[in-house]
Amino acid sequence: xxxxxxxxxxxxxxxxxxxxxxxTYDTSDPSYGLFWYKxxxxxEMIFLIYQGSYDQQNATEGRYSLNFQKARKSANLVISASxxxxxxxxxxxxxxxxxxxxxxxxxxxxxxxx
Amino acid sequence: xAVVSQHPSRVICKxxxxxxxxxxxxxxxATTMFWYRQFPKQSLMLMAxxxxxSKATYEQGVEKDKFLINHASLTLSTLTVTSAHPEDSSFxxxxxxxxxxxxxxxxxxxxxxxxxxxxxTVL
Numbered sequence: 001x002x003x004x005x006x007x008x009x010x011x012x013x014x015x016x017x018x019x020x021x022x023x024t025y026d027t028s029d030p031s032y033g034l035f036w037y038k039x040x041x042x043x044e045m046i047f048l049i050y051q052g053s054y055d056q057q058n059a060t061e062g063r064y065s066l067n068f069q070k071a072r073k074s075a076n077l078v079i080s081a082s083x084x085x086x087x088x089x090x091x092x093x094x095x096x097x098x099x100x101x102x103x104x105x106x107x108x109x110x111x112x113x114x
Numbered sequence: 115x116a117v118v119s120q121h122p123s124r125v126i127c128k129x130x131x132x133x134x135x136x137x138x139x140x141x142x143x144a145t146t147m148f149w150y151r152q153f154p155k156q157s158l159m160l161m162a163x164x165x166x167x168s169k170a171t172y173e174q175g176v177e178k179d180k181f182l183i184n185h186a187s188l189t190l191s192t193l194t195v196t197s198a199h200p201e202d203s204s205f206x207x208x209x210x211x212x213x214x215x216x217x218x219x220x221x222x223x224x225x226x227x228x229x230x231x232x233x234x235t236v237l
Binding site for chain 1: 146148156157158159160163205207209211224225226227228229230231233
């Protein structure tokens with residue numbers, strides 16, 4: 001079974017600062033993929049970044065980067081230069097074992113302040 | 115990018131009625147779509163996997179007779195909540211699977227693009 005743990009229910013960050021959202025995972029499958037999604041108050045799920053278990057380098061997409069530490073089974077999301085529009089719920093998710101199912105964490109509510 | 119739409123975005127219905135929610139992939143074909151349910155301030159929970167031309171695969175604990183799924187074409191899946199009750203009130207989100215090629219020809223991975231969601235309120 002796969003499990004995703006997000007231990008931060010809520011985070012606050014000042015505009016233009018960097019913030020790290022934690023995510024740890026558990027799976028016995030050697031092949032898996034890790035995803036981060038952003039969910040604004042409007043509800044849609046916005047894909048941010050993907051990291052494959054065999055990827056040698058940490059994934060980056062613009063202001064988003066994924067700090068992938070395989071031995072620790074962690075896949076933290078780093079948002080640099082936070083903007084007010086980054087305020088949203090952030091979900092870490094995993095797909096493992098070659099299947100289609102995404103397992104989501106409980107999410108972190110990020111609030112960017114002036 | 116891949117766009118997934120849902121209709122309606124919001125619905126309020128009386129207890130005992132049935133509600134149909136549509137999920138469409140607008141600019142790609144999706145043999146596989148997924149239906150999730152999200153209660154307030156909680157995570158997304160997968161309800162079922164919708165396969166074009168075949169029966170949906172339901173997650174444990176999800177009543178297939180209550181949540182009817184039809185995936186009649188490569189761009190449309192529908193979820194019908196039959197005889198809805200107040201406890202069915204939730205945010206329903208669909209996603210469609212698409213294969214994304216990795217840079218440098220290093221294979222591909224499957225990505226899910228999500229619809230905007232449908233907020234169902236059963237009175």
